Amino acid sequence: xxxxxxxxxxxxxxxxxxxxxxxxxxxxxxxxxxxxxxxxxxxxxxxxxxxxxxxxxxxxxxxxxxxxxxxxxxxxxxxxxxxxxxxxxxxxxxxxxxxxxxxxxxxxxxxxxxxxxxxxxxxxxxxxxxxxxxxxxxxxxxxxxxxxxxxxxxxxxxxxxxxxxxxxxxxxxxxxxxxxxxxxxxxxxxxxxxxxxxxxxxxxxxxxxxxxxxxxxxxxxxxxxxxxxxxxxxxxxxxxxxxxxxxxxxxxxxxxxxxxxxxxxxxxxxxxxxxxxxxxxxxxxxxxxxxxxxxxxxxxxxxxxxxxxxxxxxxxxxxxxxxxxxxxxxxxxxxxxxxxxxxxxxxxxxxxxxxxxxxxxxxxxxxxxxxxxxxxxxxxxxxxxxxxxxxxxx
Numbered sequence: 001x002x003x004x005x006x007x008x009x010x011x012x013x014x015x016x017x018x019x020x021x022x023x024x025x026x027x028x029x030x031x032x033x034x035x036x037x038x039x040x041x042x043x044x045x046x047x048x049x050x051x052x053x054x055x056x057x058x059x060x061x062x063x064x065x066x067x068x069x070x071x072x073x074x075x076x077x078x079x080x081x082x083x084x085x086x087x088x089x090x091x092x093x094x095x096x097x098x099x100x101x102x103x104x105x106x107x108x109x110x111x112x113x114x115x116x117x118x119x120x121x122x123x124x125x126x127x128x129x130x131x132x133x134x135x136x137x138x139x140x141x142x143x144x145x146x147x148x149x150x151x152x153x154x155x156x157x158x159x160x161x162x163x164x165x166x167x168x169x170x171x172x173x174x175x176x177x178x179x180x181x182x183x184x185x186x187x188x189x190x191x192x193x194x195x196x197x198x199x200x201x202x203x204x205x206x207x208x209x210x211x212x213x214x215x216x217x218x219x220x221x222x223x224x225x226x227x228x229x230x231x232x233x234x235x236x237x238x239x240x241x242x243x244x245x246x247x248x249x250x251x252x253x254x255x256x257x258x259x260x261x262x263x264x265x266x267x268x269x270x271x272x273x274x275x276x277x278x279x280x281x282x283x284x285x286x287x288x289x290x291x292x293x294x295x296x297x298x299x300x301x302x303x304x305x306x307x308x309x310x311x312x313x314x315x316x317x318x319x320x321x322x323x324x325x326x327x328x329x330x331x332x333x334x335x336x337x338x339x340x341x342x343x344x345x346x347x348x349x350x351x352x353x354x355x356x357x358x359x360x361x362x363x364x365x366x367x368x369x370x371x372x373x374x375x376x377x378x379x380x381x382x383x384x385x386x387x388x389x390x391x392x393x394x
Contacts, residue, residue, distance in 0.1 A: 013094035022175030027065030051342035070368035077387025233286035
C-alpha cells in the first residue's frame with residue numbers, strides 16, 4: 001500500500017466489480033476504504049471458487065485494502081449508523097441506481113447536508129441527462145450498447161463479448177481518477193465539486209471510439225472505424241507448431257520483415273513508401289505476415305523477431321502468466337498482507353513510486369469484520385450498533 005492518500009477516508013457503497021475495482025485502486029494508494037455491505041454481503045462473495053464462506057477469488061481480487069462494515073440501510077438503525085459515518089468521510093462512492101439511493105435517504109443533497117465537504121461520486125449505467133438515465137446496466141449490456149461487441153461484428157461478421165469484465169473495469173478506472181481529481185480540486189481551491197457522475201455507457205463509448213471515431217472526427221460518419229484494428233489478419237498468427245503475436249509497425253520493421261521473407265521488393269512499392277497509403281493497406285500487410293508464419297516454427301519466429309527487433313510475444317494463456325519470469329521478477333503475484341488470509345497469490349498495483357515506503361496491504365475483509373470497531377470509533381453506542389442490523393432470525 002502506498003501512503004499517497006493517507007488520511008483520506010472513503011465510504012464505499014459499491015458492489016460487484018465496477019465500484020470495488022475503482023475503490024481498491026484508491027485503497028492501494030493509501031486511502032481508508034470503509035466498504036458498506038448489506039447483511040447478505042457483496043454479491044461477488046459467494047462466486048466459486050471460494051476459500052471460505054463469503055471469500056471468493058473474484059471478491060478477493062477487488063477488495064483488498066478495505067474494511068467491511070455491515071449495515072442494513074432499509075431499517076432506521078442502519079440509516080442512522082451511516083448518517084454518523086458520513087461526517088467522518090472525505091468521499092462517498094456508490095454504483096447503485098441513483099433513484100434507489102435517493103429513496104434510501106442518501107442522495108446528493110441529503111449527504112451534503114450531513115457533510116458539506118464530502119465528495120459525492122456516483123457510478124451509474126447511463127448519464128442522468130440522457131433518455132437512457134436510470135436503466136439497469138451490467139458489463140455485457142454496456143459492451144453491447146457502447147459498440148464494443150459490434151467491433152467483433154465489423155471484423156468477423158458476428159458480435160461478441162470480450163472474455164473479460166472490461167466495461168466495469170474501464171469505468172472503475174474512470175471512477176478512481178474522478179475521485180483523485182475531485183480531491184485535488186478541493187485541496188487546491190477549497191471548493192468542493194458538485195455531484196460527480198461516472199456513467200458506464202459514456203465511459204466505455206469513449207474508450208471504444210478513441211480510435212474508431214476515425215473519419216467521423218471530420219464529419220464523415222461513413223468512415224467510422226479504424227481499419228487497422230478491424231483487419232481480418234490482425235490476430236495471433238499460426239506457425240508450423242503453434243501461435244505467436246507479432247507486430248511489425250514502423251516502416252523499418254516492415255522493411256526488415258520483407259527482407260527476411262525474401263520480399264525486399266515490397267519496400268519499394270508506392271503504396272508502402274507513402275505513410276498515408278501504407279496506413280490504408282494494413283489488410284495487405286497483415287495478410288503478408290499471416291501467409292509467412294506457417295513456414296517456420298514458433299521458436300524460430302521468436303528468434304527471428306528478436307533478431308530483427310520487431311515487437312513480438314508468445315501467446316500466453318492465463319495459467320501461463322502464473323509462471324512468467326518477468327512477473328515473477330517484479331513480484332506481481334506475491335502477497336504482502338498485514339495479517340493472515342487465504343490469498344496465496346494477488347495482483348499487485350502495477351504502478352510504482354520511487355522513494356515512497358510502502359506498508360503491508362489489508363487482506364480482503366470477511367463480511368462485517370470491522371463493523372463494531374468502525375461504528376464505535378464513529379461514536380455509536382452499543383445499542384446503536386445493534387440497531388444497525390436486523391434482529392437475527394430464530
